[in-house]
Amino acid sequence: MIAEILSIGTELLMGQITDTNAQYIATRLAQYGINHYYNSTVGDNWDRLCGTIKTALERSDVVLMTGGLGPTDDDISKEAAAAVMDCELYLDERAKTEMEQRFSRMNRKMTENNLKQAYLPVGCVPLYNKNGTAPGCIINKNDKIIVLMPGPPKEMRPMLDEQVLPYIGQWCDTTLFSKELKIFNYGESALASTLKDMLDGQTNPTIAPYAQMGEVLLRVTASCRTAEEGERIVRPVIDEIKRRVGDYVYSEDGETLQAVCARLIKQSGLKLAAAESCTGGMLSSSLIDIAGSSEWFLEGAVTYSNEAKNKRLGVDMAVIEKVGAVSREVAALMAEGIAKTAGSDIGLSTTGIAGPGGGTAEKPVGLVYVGLYINGKTQVKELRLSGDRYRIRYNATQHALDMLRKALMTDDK
Amino acid sequence: MIAEILSIGTELLMGQITDTNAQYIATRLAQYGINHYYNSTVGDNWDRLCGTIKTALERSDVVLMTGGLGPTDDDISKEAAAAVMDCELYLDERAKTEMEQRFSRMNRKMTENNLKQAYLPVGCVPLYNKNGTAPGCIINKNDKIIVLMPGPPKEMRPMLDEQVLPYIGQWCDTTLFSKELKIFNYGESALASTLKDMLDGQTNPTIAPYAQMGEVLLRVTASCRTAEEGERIVRPVIDEIKRRVGDYVYSEDGETLQAVCARLIKQSGLKLAAAESCTGGMLSSSLIDIAGSSEWFLEGAVTYSNEAKNKRLGVDMAVIEKVGAVSREVAALMAEGIAKTAGSDIGLSTTGIAGPGGGTAEKPVGLVYVGLYINGKTQVKELRLSGDRYRIRYNATQHALDMLRKALMTDDK
Numbered sequence: 001m002i003a004e005i006l007s008i009g010t011e012l013l014m015g016q017i018t019d020t021n022a023q024y025i026a027t028r029l030a031q032y033g034i035n036h037y038y039n040s041t042v043g044d045n046w047d048r049l050c051g052t053i054k055t056a057l058e059r060s061d062v063v064l065m066t067g068g069l070g071p072t073d074d075d076i077s078k079e080a081a082a083a084v085m086d087c088e089l090y091l092d093e094r095a096k097t098e099m100e101q102r103f104s105r106m107n108r109k110m111t112e113n114n115l116k117q118a119y120l121p122v123g124c125v126p127l128y129n130k131n132g133t134a135p136g137c138i139i140n141k142n143d144k145i146i147v148l149m150p151g152p153p154k155e156m157r158p159m160l161d162e163q164v165l166p167y168i169g170q171w172c173d174t175t176l177f178s179k180e181l182k183i184f185n186y187g188e189s190a191l192a193s194t195l196k197d198m199l200d201g202q203t204n205p206t207i208a209p210y211a212q213m214g215e216v217l218l219r220v221t222a223s224c225r226t227a228e229e230g231e232r233i234v235r236p237v238i239d240e241i242k243r244r245v246g247d248y249v250y251s252e253d254g255e256t257l258q259a260v261c262a263r264l265i266k267q268s269g270l271k272l273a274a275a276e277s278c279t280g281g282m283l284s285s286s287l288i289d290i291a292g293s294s295e296w297f298l299e300g301a302v303t304y305s306n307e308a309k310n311k312r313l314g315v316d317m318a319v320i321e322k323v324g325a326v327s328r329e330v331a332a333l334m335a336e337g338i339a340k341t342a343g344s345d346i347g348l349s350t351t352g353i354a355g356p357g358g359g360t361a362e363k364p365v366g367l368v369y370v371g372l373y374i375n376g377k378t379q380v381k382e383l384r385l386s387g388d389r390y391r392i393r394y395n396a397t398q399h400a401l402d403m404l405r406k407a408l409m410t411d412d413k
Numbered sequence: 414m415i416a417e418i419l420s421i422g423t424e425l426l427m428g429q430i431t432d433t434n435a436q437y438i439a440t441r442l443a444q445y446g447i448n449h450y451y452n453s454t455v456g457d458n459w460d461r462l463c464g465t466i467k468t469a470l471e472r473s474d475v476v477l478m479t480g481g482l483g484p485t486d487d488d489i490s491k492e493a494a495a496a497v498m499d500c501e502l503y504l505d506e507r508a509k510t511e512m513e514q515r516f517s518r519m520n521r522k523m524t525e526n527n528l529k530q531a532y533l534p535v536g537c538v539p540l541y542n543k544n545g546t547a548p549g550c551i552i553n554k555n556d557k558i559i560v561l562m563p564g565p566p567k568e569m570r571p572m573l574d575e576q577v578l579p580y581i582g583q584w585c586d587t588t589l590f591s592k593e594l595k596i597f598n599y600g601e602s603a604l605a606s607t608l609k610d611m612l613d614g615q616t617n618p619t620i621a622p623y624a625q626m627g628e629v630l631l632r633v634t635a636s637c638r639t640a641e642e643g644e645r646i647v648r649p650v651i652d653e654i655k656r657r658v659g660d661y662v663y664s665e666d667g668e669t670l671q672a673v674c675a676r677l678i679k680q681s682g683l684k685l686a687a688a689e690s691c692t693g694g695m696l697s698s699s700l701i702d703i704a705g706s707s708e709w710f711l712e713g714a715v716t717y718s719n720e721a722k723n724k725r726l727g728v729d730m731a732v733i734e735k736v737g738a739v740s741r742e743v744a745a746l747m748a749e750g751i752a753k754t755a756g757s758d759i760g761l762s763t764t765g766i767a768g769p770g771g772g773t774a775e776k777p778v779g780l781v782y783v784g785l786y787i788n789g790k791t792q793v794k795e796l797r798l799s800g801d802r803y804r805i806r807y808n809a810t811q812h813a814l815d816m817l818r819k820a821l822m823t824d825d826k
Contacts, residue, residue, distance in 0.1 A: 015439030026428030041452035071602045107797040111602040280701030281694030284715040288693025299721035302697040302713030
């Protein structure tokens, strides 16, 4: 089975948005052992789009198309694919109902334009979309398959993984089993050195590192017939990675750092409160993003000004004047202060210089202190972060979470 | 002049590395007003590569190729392009000398393989490479142009900007001028209806809508000779869009909603504090992400529990018990309470049900109240949001910012 990837959209062609879909699909095809030889991008133009689909069908068995399923007149992917495959369109009742429900939930009026999205090619396998308005579909006719998927990655990816790959997987006799190890604060090159022999010698499972902001995702993928066989193949490799990398590995199921923290806090039965200066609410926000956080998250204080640090957390103004708001001492007092005033068991704090202004030779942009009060003890970590304002704030947040994770793990034993 | 972009490399095709080159080249072509209708990616395979180059030359005047100029045997882009254009290769003395000097500077031995890179098609314009070993070249023959550039972006980009674009720019006399209108809470389909005649009739400038989370970016682009001419072409169209869409348009320079708010607050001389429940710090965090926010952002309170709402903001427990924490009344009391306790002029608040649990028939997931206290008056807006927990929290944050923006604009007059 030979596949081909076709990305549609003038905004992609013009470089206004990055096409991450082609790469995502390519990776998944490779994992399934499905060959593909061409990726193409074409704009929302009828003749060029039809021509490109025809060319693709001549040389490939499956054409995976993304984009051009929107409600506007220049979205023509479905119409073009149906024309090339010689299919009429029909109004799919379920797609229509789901769309109406979606609009009604949002208290928005559904326009005539939107209804266009509920039309699908006759004889297709509809791919209903729980993450957006546009359904996709699979047209399988005359031994050729066209798959139409929406362009937004958060809609395309689950549709591909949950509906499309199982469908085309019918013609493949291997399946894939993956584990995603997430590693915080280890560094991509350091990791490459630590795992060099494993990365060089990999066959089955494969080990693919993806650098992300401040962390590395390591996907360990086995080609196998069953999930049990997959687990047997990946397990010794994962154990060896964890042996070498230690507790920098915080998850092997792709769980986020805040989700791991949330799980550990819940298990501990402790309550948490956060006091933030430079992260400015990002730390609270990332914890509150976990459903059910109201059980253990009591409150957060974004004490950006010195007055707020004093008034809300009881941080002594004399200390701030003596050592400065960005200091080991103030981070400790903030962590203790929020725990005390909120009545929580854990107090987590950040104070630092996020930039671009406000840095000095002694206290440069990127200097951040993270404080953690837990079980009556306080610890502070000094960080030297780099990057723009957002990146410094983001990484400070992640370091605070990681500090909390390690403390809760120790606490656990 | 019609161009086409061709990215070469099996590692690109397989999704092992991201192709940022195609996007970069596309953006630059657009800026030069050079049309291009296709991007393709093909692996390092002789037949498929030659076939793809031939197809590209049939439909385009200039084919911009990146990748496949390396020293190994599977790097065949130059050889394939030369074969399709019917050119011999010659050893370019300058390329050879530069390569030898490079290796000697790096204290590395030049291998026989590397010499392969110094061979160029007879009659080409060599593109010497100051950032890597592989020179590129321009083959201009029989009214068709092939440009060969190395794959690494740090080598490709300067070569494109400094050598290739000035060369093909000989045949271009237009440039592009764009404005980015950002529109909050209007809806993509509603916008398409409101602007239908303008979208249908567009020629110069063009109007391209891009839906983003909760907002639409409308890019208005003029093809012109100078920026002044561009401004003259886009201005009446932008004015007409603003006349129809009204103050839903919050920016015409691609500025974010929080950046607009930050600018308006700074101008007003007022100080702000925020009290968040369901957004849980996201509102404070998005404002604090703007550099210089310490001038006007006093503090934030993430009062997630009812006790915190009472203790930190003075929200009457009796009111919470009577109407619930997610209510118009509590949103108002939170906004007033944070302004009073923080000593700020503006108090902004959110309270709602972010889900997935916690919803009831009366108060479903997605019900959010946003409160704003400003100039001694309080207003509350009820929202019915949809999507997952993150999306509800994100959109609640954006609505709070938009409410603040509108109030500050009125205040301005």
